[in-house]
Amino acid sequence: MNVSLPVRYDFPLRDLNTFGIDARTYAYLAISDERMLAALHANTELHALPRLVLGGGSNLLLTRDFAGLVLHMCTRGTRVVDEDADFVYVRAAAGENWHRFVMFTLEQGLGGLENLALIPGNVGASPIQNIGAYGVELKDCFHSLTAWDFESGETFTLDREACGFAYRDSIFKHELRDRAVILDVIFALPKRWRPNMAYADVAQELAARNIADPKPLDIANAVIAIRTRKLPDPQQIGNAGSFFKNPLVSEATRSALLARYPNLVSYAQPSGEYKLAAGWLIDQCGWKGRSMGAAGVYEKQALVLVNRGGARGEDVVALARAIQADVEARFGVSLEPEPVFV
Numbered sequence: 001m002n003v004s005l006p007v008r009y010d011f012p013l014r015d016l017n018t019f020g021i022d023a024r025t026y027a028y029l030a031i032s033d034e035r036m037l038a039a040l041h042a043n044t045e046l047h048a049l050p051r052l053v054l055g056g057g058s059n060l061l062l063t064r065d066f067a068g069l070v071l072h073m074c075t076r077g078t079r080v081v082d083e084d085a086d087f088v089y090v091r092a093a094a095g096e097n098w099h100r101f102v103m104f105t106l107e108q109g110l111g112g113l114e115n116l117a118l119i120p121g122n123v124g125a126s127p128i129q130n131i132g133a134y135g136v137e138l139k140d141c142f143h144s145l146t147a148w149d150f151e152s153g154e155t156f157t158l159d160r161e162a163c164g165f166a167y168r169d170s171i172f173k174h175e176l177r178d179r180a181v182i183l184d185v186i187f188a189l190p191k192r193w194r195p196n197m198a199y200a201d202v203a204q205e206l207a208a209r210n211i212a213d214p215k216p217l218d219i220a221n222a223v224i225a226i227r228t229r230k231l232p233d234p235q236q237i238g239n240a241g242s243f244f245k246n247p248l249v250s251e252a253t254r255s256a257l258l259a260r261y262p263n264l265v266s267y268a269q270p271s272g273e274y275k276l277a278a279g280w281l282i283d284q285c286g287w288k289g290r291s292m293g294a295a296g297v298y299e300k301q302a303l304v305l306v307n308r309g310g311a312r313g314e315d316v317v318a319l320a321r322a323i324q325a326d327v328e329a330r331f332g333v334s335l336e337p338e339p340v341f342v
């Protein structure tokens with residue numbers, strides 16, 4: 001086996017992160033073939049560098065230049081691999097664009113992922129925070145994944161239970177953090193599909209379109225329309241989607257807040273806890289549309305921080321800290337950032 005490793009040095013990352021932060025990396029390697037990972041494992045010098053696995057760069061905040069090796073997952077390939085009485089199993093490589101993959105499954109007549117249409121980024125990152133939107137999470141259609149272990153230099157597979165999926169969370173943010181790179185994901189798409197219209201926005205959008213009996217593509221189109229109205233297009237305005245997770249609080253905390261703020265937006269969870277709408281909390285503190293230097297809060301959605309042009313990672317961090325302090329002081333609730341800080 002003779003696989004070359006075309007490493008680039010002092011490489012710019014501005015076009016590889018949706019926030020549009022102008023940072024550089026000491027070294028960069030596009031992984032277009034999984035065999036490159038074995039070659040990397042055998043290369044003592046490169047293997048010793050700090051690593052950052054990069055997909056679409058849509059859930060990252062680059063706070064400084066990266067003094068290590070960026071591994072940009074660019075592997076491609078999508079294939080139906082199996083089926084049984086209940087499911088069709090589809091495998092996609094890490095470097096496949098998520099939205100294009102969702103549209104591919106819909107074109108095959110396979111439902112299941114339609115509520116997750118138009119989420120930026122790649123398939124390989126989708127399990128990292130168990131991406132979710134409009135009442136569906138990745139785990140609902142996830143079957144298994146294959147990953148490469150940087151320590152042992154071997155591949156391994158994980159099923160759904162082993163991934164430890166939770167709200168914006170998985171084993172890849174804990175035990176396997178910085179240790180593994182996801183190579184491909186297999187999805188189990190149901191043969192007896194049912195629409196998920198639990199999210200009020202989706203039901204309203206379908207009603208406005210006079211669609212009473214939606215097909216998977218109708219739901220995808222409704223979700224695409226809602227997202228396009230609410231969220232900034234990273235091609236136009238740099239951002240990483242929601243900047244904070246929606247905080248989970250106890251029933252007692254939610255009741256106490258509700259007594260003081262009758263308009264509080266909260267959602268009951270199966271655990272008995274409540275999820276608060278962080279966007280509402282930030283909006284109430286008067287942050288919507290405001291800026292601090294070149295970093296700002298999006299005019300239409302207070303949970304989204306944006307790059308108004310030339311923002312550095314530290315500008316976004318300063319804005320985030322100011323918002324966290326205000327929300328904590330007013331509501332006694334702490335906000336945890338969603339993107340990964342590098």
Ligand code: FAD
Binds near residue numbers: 126131
């Ligand atoms: P990156 O930003 O490249 O990486 C994110 C993290 O995953 C990093 O820690 C990286 O090291 C790691 N990683 C990436 N690829 C791999 C791999 N192959 N193996 C191991 N680790 C890897 N998220 C939602 O959940 N729901 C939404 O509705 C949503 N809406 C968004 C809207 C906008 C406008 C934007 C900009 C972002 C939104 N996001 C949303 C966040 C983001 O799209 C997702 O988190 C997405 O899965 C990130 O994919 P990526 O390829 O860009 O990951």
Ligand code: EPU
Binds near residue numbers: 135242277
């Ligand atoms: N709200 C306000 N003011 C604002 C923003 C929101 O009052 O400025 C209120 C809304 O009126 C609504 C509630 O907050 O009642 C929730 O807002 P929205 O429906 O826009 O959803 P969200 O909770 O802000 C979450 C996810 C999104 C996902 C949508 C749809 C998180 C952190 N964010 O946003 O995911 O697309 O729901 O399911 O869970 C992401 O993770 O990057 C992301 C965009």
